[in-house]
Amino acid sequence: MSMTIGLAGKPNSGKSTFFKASTLADVEIANYPFTTIHPNKGVTYVRVRCPCMERDHRCGNCVEGVRYVPIELIDVAGLVPGAHMGKGLGNTFLDDLRQAQAIIHVIDAAGCTDIEGNPIDIGCHDPVEDVEFLNHEITMWMVGILKRNWQKVSRKVQGENLKIERVLAEQLAGAGVEEPQVIESLLMTKLDHNISKWTDEEIIDLCDKIRMISKPMIIAANKADIAPVQNLEKLKEAGRFVVSTSAAAELALRSASKTGAIKYDLGESDFSIITQDLSPAQQKALDSIRSFLHKMHNTGIQECINKAVFELLDLIVVYPVEDEGKWTDKQGRMLPDAFLMKRGSNAHQLAFKVHSDIGEGFLYAVDAKTKMRLGEKHELENGSVVKIVSTAK
Ligand SMILES: Nc1nc2c(ncn2[C@@H]2O[C@H](COP(=O)(O)OP(=O)(O)OP(=O)(O)O)[C@@H](O)[C@H]2O)c(=O)[nH]1
Numbered sequence: 001m002s003m004t005i006g007l008a009g010k011p012n013s014g015k016s017t018f019f020k021a022s023t024l025a026d027v028e029i030a031n032y033p034f035t036t037i038h039p040n041k042g043v044t045y046v047r048v049r050c051p052c053m054e055r056d057h058r059c060g061n062c063v064e065g066v067r068y069v070p071i072e073l074i075d076v077a078g079l080v081p082g083a084h085m086g087k088g089l090g091n092t093f094l095d096d097l098r099q100a101q102a103i104i105h106v107i108d109a110a111g112c113t114d115i116e117g118n119p120i121d122i123g124c125h126d127p128v129e130d131v132e133f134l135n136h137e138i139t140m141w142m143v144g145i146l147k148r149n150w151q152k153v154s155r156k157v158q159g160e161n162l163k164i165e166r167v168l169a170e171q172l173a174g175a176g177v178e179e180p181q182v183i184e185s186l187l188m189t190k191l192d193h194n195i196s197k198w199t200d201e202e203i204i205d206l207c208d209k210i211r212m213i214s215k216p217m218i219i220a221a222n223k224a225d226i227a228p229v230q231n232l233e234k235l236k237e238a239g240r241f242v243v244s245t246s247a248a249a250e251l252a253l254r255s256a257s258k259t260g261a262i263k264y265d266l267g268e269s270d271f272s273i274i275t276q277d278l279s280p281a282q283q284k285a286l287d288s289i290r291s292f293l294h295k296m297h298n299t300g301i302q303e304c305i306n307k308a309v310f311e312l313l314d315l316i317v318v319y320p321v322e323d324e325g326k327w328t329d330k331q332g333r334m335l336p337d338a339f340l341m342k343r344g345s346n347a348h349q350l351a352f353k354v355h356s357d358i359g360e361g362f363l364y365a366v367d368a369k370t371k372m373r374l375g376e377k378h379e380l381e382n383g384s385v386v387k388i389v390s391t392a393k
Helices: 015-023 092-099 128-148 150-159 164-171 179-187 200-214 229-238 247-258 280-296 301-312 347-354 356-360
Strands: 004-008 041-049 066-075 102-108 217-222 242-244 315-321 339-342 362-367 385-390
Touching: 004 015, 004 092, 004 301, 015 041, 015 066, 015 102, 015 247, 015 301, 041 301, 066 092, 102 128, 102 301, 128 150, 128 164, 128 200, 128 217, 128 229, 150 164, 164 179, 179 200, 217 229, 217 301, 229 242, 242 301, 247 280, 301 315, 315 347, 339 347, 347 356, 347 362, 347 385, 356 362, 356 385
Parallel strands: 004 066, 004 102, 102 217, 217 242, 315 385
Antiparallel strands: 041 066, 315 339, 362 385
16 A cells, blocks of 8 residues: 555544544455554545446445545654654654655644643643644654764765755655655755755754655644634634544444444435434434534544545546456456556556556556547546556566
8 A cells, every 4th residue: 555644643632533433444345455454553545436436337346436545544653742852752653654645633622631632621722732843843853863964964965965955865764755855845945055054943944844845734623523613713724734523423433333323424424323222322422423513514534534635645546447448457347446646647657556567568548438548648637547558468
């Protein structure tokens, strides 16, 4: 699986609840193609309309026309204020964060926990401070890596005449930072060509830009069911990507759905009760979730995951097939794969994603919807069904 999202947040923000809720799926859609899963890793799904809805019959890989495309979710533990200086769990978050292409920052929008995550009364903590703390931790962690190795950086850039972007990317490779991201960040600054003139503030500013580009973040304004409205509004202003969520409501709904007590489709604004024997407490809990859903439209969990993938990371879904008429693979399975790719990806890149041999032997592709031939540079559209013609079989 190529897509990994990190879930971060201070203690008691609801991060574990969010993780549990979003990785708890009905067996029907749990056909993900890998087996070993680390305790803090799980599979969640983005929800899209399956292309088989344009055909006469369903493909068998979707649920009534809703396709669930798997992505990996990592519960990033240990990001607490001061983590970059070794506070809390120390550097355990580094490895998790390295793998994450984006971060969902779970925030206690109710403001009922202080900056360290200790419980306090609702509304007594400003959740916007939490956004700042996480950004600061990640930036300072990158600054720390660079500063620790600054002599080496200077020697390579000035002594060995290596490109600055190459050297910085090499140093930050452990954070999952890539060279094009460093180049983009450098373009946003007015730094001197001579790095020995860089001040501490300038290095922090550069790392801040590298963080924004390499670890884009969406805010889950969690506990929205009990959060003061002004907190939700303040958080909406604090970031470009913000979704109000109730991880607790989503967990309750998915758990009840798994036991068969209710029918709940992920991301929907309502559910139906199937079982006859709900206890008064269960009935009361479901009633309060229903009134929350009516107010907020949905729990926000699915919306947050979809937004992270399709807006924050700007990905598209593409369906490679072998038979452009039937939209099947060699075994006759209809629309067997759904790949997430960066918007702007072309047919040749899709061929490489299917298999490196297919990529190397790429001849051309066919749009299975229009039957048009696509050249290697052809930019794929979201939802494309594509046959690749290659010398490799
Ligand atoms: N009202 C409300 N409570 C929530 C929500 N999400 C989580 N909680 C509660 O908040 C508390 C903390 O949730 P956790 O998921 O354990 O928080 P965490 O951030 O993972 O905390 P650590 O495990 O300490 O890192 C629990 O009592 C949850 O039931 C929510 O959406 N609404």
